[in-house]
Amino acid sequence: MTYAITQNCCSDATCVAVCPVNCIHPTPEEQAFGSTEMLYVDPAACIDCGACADACPVDAIFPVDSLSAGQKEYAAINAAYYEGRERETAAGPNFHSWGEPSFARSLPSDFAPIRVAVVGTGPAGMYAAEDLLLHTNAEVTLIDRLPVAGGLVRYGVAPDHPATKGVGETFARFHSHPRVRMHLGVEVGKDLTVEELAAHHDAVIYAVGASDARRLGIPGEDLPGSLPATQFVSWYNAHPEVPPETVGLSAERVVVAGNGNVALDVARILVTDPAALAGTDIAGHALAALQDSEVREVVLLGRRGPDDTACTASELLALAHLPGVGLVVDDHDPRTGAVLDGPAEGEKAALLRELPRETVDWSQPPPPGRRIVFRFHSAPMEVRGHDGVEAVRVTAAAGDREIPAGLFLRAIGYRGVPVPGLPFDESAGTVPHEGGRVAGLSGSYVVGWIKRGPSGGIGANRTCAAETVGTLLADAVAGALPSPAYPAKAFGRLVRRRGRQVVDARGLAAIDRAEQARGREQGRPRIKFDTVPALIAASKGRGLRSSR
Numbered sequence: 021m022t023y024a025i026t027q028n029c030c031s032d033a034t035c036v037a038v039c040p041v042n043c044i045h046p047t048p049e050e051q052a053f054g055s056t057e058m059l060y061v062d063p064a065a066c067i068d069c070g071a072c073a074d075a076c077p078v079d080a081i082f083p084v085d086s087l088s089a090g091q092k093e094y095a096a097i098n099a100a101y102y103e104g105r106e107r108e109t110a111a112g113p114n115f116h117s118w119g120e121p122s123f124a125r126s127l128p129s130d131f132a133p134i135r136v137a138v139v140g141t142g143p144a145g146m147y148a149a150e151d152l153l154l155h156t157n158a159e160v161t162l163i164d165r166l167p168v169a170g171g172l173v174r175y176g177v178a179p180d181h182p183a184t185k186g187v188g189e190t191f192a193r194f195h196s197h198p199r200v201r202m203h204l205g206v207e208v209g210k211d212l213t214v215e216e217l218a219a220h221h222d223a224v225i226y227a228v229g230a231s232d233a234r235r236l237g238i239p240g241e242d243l244p245g246s247l248p249a250t251q252f253v254s255w256y257n258a259h260p261e262v263p264p265e266t267v268g269l270s271a272e273r274v275v276v277a278g279n280g281n282v283a284l285d286v287a288r289i290l291v292t293d294p295a296a297l298a299g300t301d302i303a304g305h306a307l308a309a310l311q312d313s314e315v316r317e318v319v320l321l322g323r324r325g326p327d328d329t330a331c332t333a334s335e336l337l338a339l340a341h342l343p344g345v346g347l348v349v350d351d352h353d354p355r356t357g358a359v360l361d362g363p364a365e366g367e368k369a370a371l372l373r374e375l376p377r378e379t380v381d382w383s384q385p386p387p388p389g390r391r392i393v394f395r396f397h398s399a400p401m402e403v404r405g406h407d408g409v410e411a412v413r414v415t416a417a418a419g420d421r422e423i424p425a426g427l428f429l430r431a432i433g434y435r436g437v438p439v440p441g442l443p444f445d446e447s448a449g450t451v452p453h454e455g456g457r458v459a460g461l462s463g464s465y466v467v468g469w470i471k472r473g474p475s476g477g478i479g480a481n482r483t484c485a486a487e488t489v490g491t492l493l494a495d496a497v498a499g500a501l502p503s504p505a506y507p508a509k510a511f512g513r514l515v516r517r518r519g520r521q522v523v524d525a526r527g528l529a530a531i532d533r534a535e536q537a538r539g540r541e542q543g544r545p546r547i548k549f550d551t552v553p554a555l556i557a558a559s560k561g562r563g564l565r566s567s568r
Contacts, residue, residue, distance in 0.1 A: 021083050022066040023073060026094045027334040028080035028183045029058035032147075032479030035072035035081060041065055044072060045101070048483055054476065057332040060101035077190045078478075079183040090341035097333070097367070125490045126155045127497065133199075134222040134496055135504060137161040139208050142171020143478045144468025145227030146191035147485035149200070156493065159199045161221065161511065166260065167205035167523045167555045168531055169195060171229060173478070174548075175257045178285045179300035180292065182545065187478055192532075196525050203515050204523040205556070211518050214441030214464070220511040222501045223463045223492050226442065230434035230449060230469040236277065240403030241430075249276065249286050249431035256289055256306035258548035260555060264305035269313035271426020272386050275412045277400045278431035279322040280330035284339055286429055287318040291345050291390040301539070301546045317386035319350075319423060321414060322396045326359050326372045329394075333367035339392065340371065346391035351377040353397040353417040382423045403428050434474035448473060456488030457495070463502045465492050527559030534558040 025035070025044075036047045036059070043065035046052035061072070061081070073081040084095045127134075136152055138145045141164040152158040168174065173188040194200060208217055208226075217224050233248030235241065245268065254262040274290055276283050289297070294310045322329060326349070329336070340347060349372060351357055360373050372394065380393060401420060402413040411424045436449035443452050443459055450473050451458055451466045458464040467488040468481050476484075495501055506514075515522050523531070531549065535558070538547040549555045 021068050021085055022063040022095075023061050023068070023070070023081055024063075024084050024087065024091075024094045024098045025059050025061055025072075026080050026082060026087070026091050027338050028078045028181065029334070030078045030080070030184065030187060030477055030479035031056075031059055032077065032187075032482040033059070034075045034077055035059065038071040038075045040069060040071060041067050043067075054480060054483065056101075058334060060098045062102050063095075063099050064102070077187040079186055090338065093337060094334075125151055125486060125493055127157070127493055131157075131496070133157045133159050134501065135159045135161065135220070135508060136492070137163060137217055137221045137224045138227060139163045139217070139224065140171060140227030140229060140468070141169035141191075141204070142227060142229055142468070143173060143187065143191070144229065144471075144481040144485060145171070145225070146194065147482045148225050148227060148467050148489055149194055150191070151485055151489040153194055153197055153199060155489075157199070159201070159508065160197075162195070162200060162202045162204075163206050163208065163217075164204045165207035165210075167521070167527075167552060167559065168549075169202070169204060169528055175254055175259045177257075178253075178289060179256065179297060179302035180288070182300065184478070185301075195528060200525070201512065202523075202525045202528065203512070204528060205520055205552075206515055206518075206522060209440035211520055212514065214439065216514065218463055218502070219505040220514065221463075221504055222496070223465060225465045225467055225488060225492070226439060226451065226458075226470060227466075227468045228436075228439060228470050230436040230474040232435040232437045232449075233430065234433045234435050236400060236430055236432065238400055238402055240405065240409075243403055243405050243409050243428075244407065245405070245409035245426060246403050246428045247430075249278070249282050249429040250434060252286050252429055253282065256302055258301075258303035258306075258550035260550055260552045264303075264309075264550075267306075267309065268427070269309050269315050271409075272314055273317045273319065273423070273425045274315055274427040274429065275319045275321065275400070275414075275423055275425040276429045276431055277321050278330065278433075279320045279394065280431060280433075281332060281335050283320055283429075283431035284331050284335050286431060287320060287392050288339060288342060290315050290318050291392060292342065293344055296343070299544055301544060301548060303550055304547060305550070315427075316388075316390050317393060318391075319393045319395055319425070321398050321400060322394065323399045325355055325396050326394070327365060327369050329368045329372065329396075331368070333371065336368055336371050340374075344390060346389060347375050348380075348391060348393050349375050349377045350380045350393050350395040350398075352379055352395065352421070355417075356396045382421060400428075400430075434469065436470045436474070439470075455491040456484075457491050462500065463495075521556045523556065523559045530561055531555060531558045 036044045043062040136158050138149050149160050177184045233250045255267045398414045404411045409428045411422045413422050438444040456465045467485050535546040
């Protein structure tokens with residue numbers, strides 16, 4: 021029996037580190053690492069030890085003979101990666117050799133502890149904090165503008181992907197670390213300045229992500245009912261800055277610009293049977309809206325053809341197994357048919373070839389049932405309507421086409437926003453840096469999407485953080501870090517003086533207990549508090565009351 025990596029793979033390579041026979045690739049040392057959609061177990065080399073499954077932070081690795089019906093294909097997907105490749109273990113198991121321990125990202129044993137602030141508690145920030153806490157004696161200050169930790173793990177992962185959310189439990193063990201101080205509900209650039217933060221620490225790592233959404237720049241984009249998909253994701257994840265009334269689901273058809281993983285997430289949530297979501301941590305207002313929803317059809321627009329579909333093959337494969345939901349390709353453009361009728365090149369094209377095709381008559385309402393329509397070679401040109409979205413005008417092979425819809429979501433990517441006091445590249449939406457070191461600002465560093473742009477999933481932040489932390493520690497050894505102007509306890513006093521109700525590690529634990537207690541009452545993993553006041557109240561032990 022061998023193991024296989026499945027849909028939830030986060031590619032952080034924890035499994036690679038524990039594999040005794042080097043049978044998981046690509047590894048961080050290989051050029052292909054970061055360019056593949058997931059990692060793969062070599063069935064010819066796997067010795068069935070299960071170390072990878074035990075270490076996986078998102079429960080994505082299973083024995084092949086225990087894969088569910090919807091996961092069976094992953095045995096072949098893992099094996100296919102090695103077809104035609106020269107195996108390092110062709111002659112037998114290649115056990116890792118023992119040698120002197122090496123800690124590439126560490127400080128000399130006699131080095132005085134440095135104080136490092138990490139701004140942002142999503143995956144990028146927590147991988148950086150983890151690196152510092154495990155490899156050095158650094159004291160870490162965790163800061164987030166929201167009164168709860170988690171970032172995109174809490175507010176960006178779809179509720180029907182609970183295993184992916186599991187990585188948050190890995191990070192949570194560092195929240196109460198004895199060398200960690202936590203200040204949640206504090207916004208840099210508003211509650212305190214970059215200069216003040218730097219004056220209280222040897223170094224500051226900014227892991228603020230990319231919280232804005234890219235725009236299309238088309239007429240009608242700002243009509244009511246025209247939203248960035250990121251806002252829709254925040255809505256169903258109970259983000260405290262997105263009110264329940266943000267999204268209306270009274271129309272039968274929704275159009276989504278884009279066909280990447282976020283587009284697939286929103287489409288899947290819109291057409292999934294609400295009963296299947298009732299056991300997740302989806303926002304209560306979103307679950308109620310979906311139970312009353314009129315949506316029966318979601319149209320995914322792709323500017324290019326099926327061979328350039330932006331989602332990962334694993335997410336597309338999962339969509340094909342969604343109970344009670346049909347998938348269809350709109351055969352409006354001969355270029356689509358040319359690709360799908362020809363030899364399938366790549367996993368996604370092969371999956372799309374299996375779907376039924378029809379030339380959709382958009383003048384008619386959606387057929388009975390629920391379905392997702394892939395429409396390629398079709399870009400949105402205009403959102404039409406008076407008091408709200410009524411239709412989306414899109415490109416078509418024989419002239420523009422109008423698709424009636426009551427909701428339009430643009431899933432075309434995230435974009436970083438400036439942090440007052442830090443340099444910012446407007447064209448890239450990132451902070452200029454060298455190996456993570458902020459250009460022209462000693463002691464300041466970046467990690468994650470604000471560093472490299474909005475690309476890569478959760479696991480990509482691990483190698484990104486390793487580079488940044490390595491740069492920071494090299495600067496520390498070289499004596500290039502500015503010394504703090506204030507003692508360690510002064511920062512906490514500064515934050516409290518600013519009048520904000522700051523949540524610490526104890527308060528965060530209280531929020532977690534209260535949300536889980538609310539969830540148990542309804543047979544759910546948790547029910548999130550969806551306003552800032554409710555989160556603050558829960559942090560003080562008053563968390564069993566309704567959040568709204």
